[in-house]
Amino acid sequence: ERISRIPLSLRNALVFDRARDLGIGNSILPLLVAMEEGERLPRFPLESGALPTSRGTDRLAGKLREQLKTDSQAATPILQLRAFLETNPDRLAKLENGTLKLASGPSFPFTDAEFTSGLYYIFDAEEKESALSIALYAVEPLSLEWLEENFPDQIEFDLESKVDLKRRKEIKWERERWGALILQEWKKESTLDLSSLLPDHEVFDAYLKELAPEASETREFWNELLERVKRYESNGKSVEADFIARMQKELVILLGEVELKDALTTMNAIGDVDWIALNRELPRTIDLPRRKGVKVTYVSGKNPFVESRMQDFFGLKDGPKLLSGSLPITLHLLAPNYRAVQVTEDLMRFWAVHYPELRTPLMRRYPRHQWPEDPRQLIKDDADDSRRK
Incomplete structure (x- = not known):
């Protein structure tokens, strides 16, 4: 309710309310009014005498002083910066190695030579070229030491560790953060x-x-x-x-x-x-009547399986087994185009029950291949078997 009675945007109303608590409500009003009116601020608006005055700004600031009935002491840049940072912590940014990183998360390439690496509070900025770059118009530089001294509760610490198995190293990072910003980082490596x-x-x-x-x-x-x-x-x-x-x-x-x-x-x-x-009981490959060296795939929790054309199994009365006959292999029977036709662990039953039903449609679709009535008998090579290994 207290904030709602301040005739400023929410961000600026929060700043004013905190500034009033700090005893600088009147002093900070001209800057807030200039921001509210969209006026172009000087590069460093908190410097003494930096903020230009205009009749419109002074008149509006005066009306607000009367309306809000606030007394004020002289504002210092540090007190003003406290009011802004405490209420808008996401406006903190870090410039490093040609990149401007915002506490709210986004990063932008930044090459303005007037700015040196360090921390800045952003009063006025503009994203350009579809948010691929940013221009800074009004900022306040600040030091990490000042930030640590005045905002210990806002700063967080986290730990991260990673195992680099190739280098046989364990890497640990300790980071000092403000929102998405990494203020400082310490890295330590140890032999794994x-x-x-x-x-x-x-x-x-x-x-x-x-x-x-x-x-x-x-x-x-x-x-x-x-x-x-x-x-x-x-x-x-x-x-x-x-x-x-x-x-x-x-x-x-x-x-x-x-x-x-x-x-x-x-x-x-x-x-x-x-x-x-x-290798005898659980081989990597097995031989089928019409194809040698078929790969056996071993998967945890499932029976081993092989994949091959149905014709490669012609001549087998039953499916191959492993571990002295105690472990059946799951057979993926493929059509000549190498798409699955049937999956089974019981080849004898498949030949007797399902193959007769599948034989006629397979003969129509693949007339160049042989589809014997009794697949348990070995047949001569198909015309295309010269291409198979």
Whole structure:
């Protein structure tokens, strides 16, 4: 209610109300009236005698003094700046390295040579060229020390830490903030103890990504290797409990000496696992009657799966299985255009029940390919098989 009785815009009314509490209400009125009337202010309006007077401004300021019935002491720039900053903290800005950053968030390129790096309170500014740049018309420079001394409650501190796995460093930042502005920043780096982090597979995967962000196939190889080893272990095979962690640590050592892709290949010689048995029971690829080296994809929480054309499975009575026949492979049967036709773990039932229904429409759509009545019998190559590997 007190603010609503002040005949100024909300921002300026808040400034006046605070200035009145500070005992400088009358003294600050000419500046507020000039801002209210849209007059062009001097570059540094708080300097003694900087604010030009006009009949219109003086007349309006006088009316407001009478209406608001406020007494006032002489205003100093510091008291006036307090009134503005306490009520409009978002008008603080920082100029650094050719960029003007506002406490409210936005940043602008700024190359006006009349301004030096530092902190400013902005009285009047104008965004230009679709907010891609800004012009400052009226400001008040201030020091960080003054800000810290007079506004300790407005200043906040935050901490941020980041792990740089590629450099094996932990980086910590402590920042002094005013809104979106970073007033000061302190950075500290320390050597990271990878041995304590590596058993965490997510951290280790992030480590691989930072080492070689382009090596998606390498990371896929590693994650599938982990999945194969875990499945091998859960099936009662003899793998030491800390085997994966030891593999990770060994890989970190290797990565200091060889390329990432070569290091993962070298891993096959590490540890106590029976690699021959692992590759036999949970292979990376399998052979189908009409296609060799089909990739087996291992995903956590799901059965391994393969994707290949339906014709590649002709000649199989049942689907391939892993772990000595105890783990069925999910089969993604594709049409000749490599789009999915069927997904199944029971190839025998698919041949008997679903294939006869699909055979006729497939023959119409792909007449150049063979669609035998009995797909369990191996057929001769299709005309286009010379292009397949």
